[in-house]
Amino acid sequence: MQLKHWIIASLLLIAGSGTAQAQREPTPIDTLALTPPMGWNSWNQFEWEVSDSLIREIADAMVENGMRDAGYRYIIIDDYWVGGRDTKNRMFPDPVRFPEGMKALADYVHSKGLKLGIYSDAAELTCAGVTGSLGFEEIDAQTFADWGIDYLKYDYCHAPKDRTTAFTRYKKMGDALKATGKPIVYAICEWGGRSPWLWAKAAGGHLWRTTYDSRDGWRAGDDFLVGIMDIFDTQEGLERHAGPGAWNDPDLLMVGLYGKGKSSSPDERFAGCTDEEYKTHFALWCMLAAPLIVNNDLRDMSDFTRELLTNRHLIAVDQDSLGRQGYTFMRSDDLQYLRKELKDGVAICIFNRSDAPKSFVFDPVRDADILYPAEVTNAWTGKTSKKGLVRGTLPAHGCEVYVYRRKNVN
Numbered sequence: 001m002q003l004k005h006w007i008i009a010s011l012l013l014i015a016g017s018g019t020a021q022a023q024r025e026p027t028p029i030d031t032l033a034l035t036p037p038m039g040w041n042s043w044n045q046f047e048w049e050v051s052d053s054l055i056r057e058i059a060d061a062m063v064e065n066g067m068r069d070a071g072y073r074y075i076i077i078d079d080y081w082v083g084g085r086d087t088k089n090r091m092f093p094d095p096v097r098f099p100e101g102m103k104a105l106a107d108y109v110h111s112k113g114l115k116l117g118i119y120s121d122a123a124e125l126t127c128a129g130v131t132g133s134l135g136f137e138e139i140d141a142q143t144f145a146d147w148g149i150d151y152l153k154y155d156y157c158h159a160p161k162d163r164t165t166a167f168t169r170y171k172k173m174g175d176a177l178k179a180t181g182k183p184i185v186y187a188i189c190e191w192g193g194r195s196p197w198l199w200a201k202a203a204g205g206h207l208w209r210t211t212y213d214s215r216d217g218w219r220a221g222d223d224f225l226v227g228i229m230d231i232f233d234t235q236e237g238l239e240r241h242a243g244p245g246a247w248n249d250p251d252l253l254m255v256g257l258y259g260k261g262k263s264s265s266p267d268e269r270f271a272g273c274t275d276e277e278y279k280t281h282f283a284l285w286c287m288l289a290a291p292l293i294v295n296n297d298l299r300d301m302s303d304f305t306r307e308l309l310t311n312r313h314l315i316a317v318d319q320d321s322l323g324r325q326g327y328t329f330m331r332s333d334d335l336q337y338l339r340k341e342l343k344d345g346v347a348i349c350i351f352n353r354s355d356a357p358k359s360f361v362f363d364p365v366r367d368a369d370i371l372y373p374a375e376v377t378n379a380w381t382g383k384t385s386k387k388g389l390v391r392g393t394l395p396a397h398g399c400e401v402y403v404y405r406r407k408n409v410n
Contacts (some may be wrong), residue, residue: 033206034244035319039074044261044295048081049098059112061378070310071317074346076117079128100204114129117151122169127157141176163194174204197241207247217270239325256296256305280399286318287326317347345405352394364388374404
């Protein structure tokens with residue numbers, strides 16, 4: 001090859017490499033949900049009572065009670081909001097529930113430093129029987145973007161059971177959301193029956209439900225009406241599918257409902273949990289790197305509920321930038337031990353599954369190979385110690401979470 005031709009070929013190769021590199025650079029949408037989303041959803045507490053005034057009051061409350069500053073950002077309007085389609089096939093909100101329209105509501109929520117989420121379904125109708133998005137994915141995605149929507153929960157009622165159809169329908173909406181150019185977190189809600197952890201990310205999802213809807217009870221032993229422990233036990237082995245921008249979603253937090261939800265409390269089995277059980281529920285979801293989406297009425301919370309939901313030590317575990325989901329690494333009788341790797345250490349949860357109190361002694365070197373010098377913080381009390389070994393007694397269904405953070409050693 002002549003020198004001139006060799007130089008030209010080399011320049012073309014370099015240019016091509018630069019173009020390929022530019023194409024691989026992440027877009028703003030690719031940087032969404034690098035930690036599990038945190039927020040509030042209207043479903044269990046309010047269902048058909050959702051309205052413009054309610055959402056504004058929830059936004060105000062989220063600011064006033066400190067939840068926004070603790071990391072909660074998304075206010076998600078669930079089912080019942082749709083009024084229908086106009087002459088151009090664009091969705092419009094129910095004019096009674098949302099008389100000022102969604103754009104005005106989104107502007108209000110954004111003015112509070114929060115983000116607005118919305119709901120639709122990958123079929124002609126939603127679970128509540130109002131207008132869904134099947135066949136109108138591009139129009140609906142652009143409508144949501146034009147309104148300023150930041151999050152879409154996309155359900156799967158009235159849709160075929162096979163996995164291929166589910167992937168096709170979800171990917172069509174995922175592609176439509178990306179095409180708008182507006183960053184919108186995409187929550188795939190097909191309840192885990194088609195193993196979405198295997199394909200939902202490829203469909204554009206940032207999080208995907210791994211289970212049927214949670215009920216406000218500790219355990220149900222029912223295939224469809226599932227309690228908190230029924231859900232928790234099905235998360236084993238899913239940790240390898242989670243990471244920044246792609247999260248397993250074991251459904252909404254029941255914390256603070258106390259049996260007041262609608263679909264979450266369909267009979268006497270789901271009359272709510274004890275405060276100890278709600279504490280464990282929240283801690284386990286943080287260990288699972290789960291989205292922290294609450295349902296309760298933020299305008300009327302007990303001090304206990306507010307302090308639990310804003311526990312900075314547990315939120316830091318959930319939101320750790322390493323993005324690892326916790327997993328069970330040891331069991332001893334009724335005690336279950338979970339481990340979650342952190343960017344600068346590890347979180348250990350010791351969980352008492354028994355209906356009676358249980359004592360424990362945990363040695364981080366012997367039991368978890370934590371060999372580096374670390375400071376250990378009790379997530380409930382906030383107390384920090386240089387002693388790695390911990391001991392205590394757990395109440396029934398209770399847990400302790402200890403965060404071991406590496407100390408700088410000169």
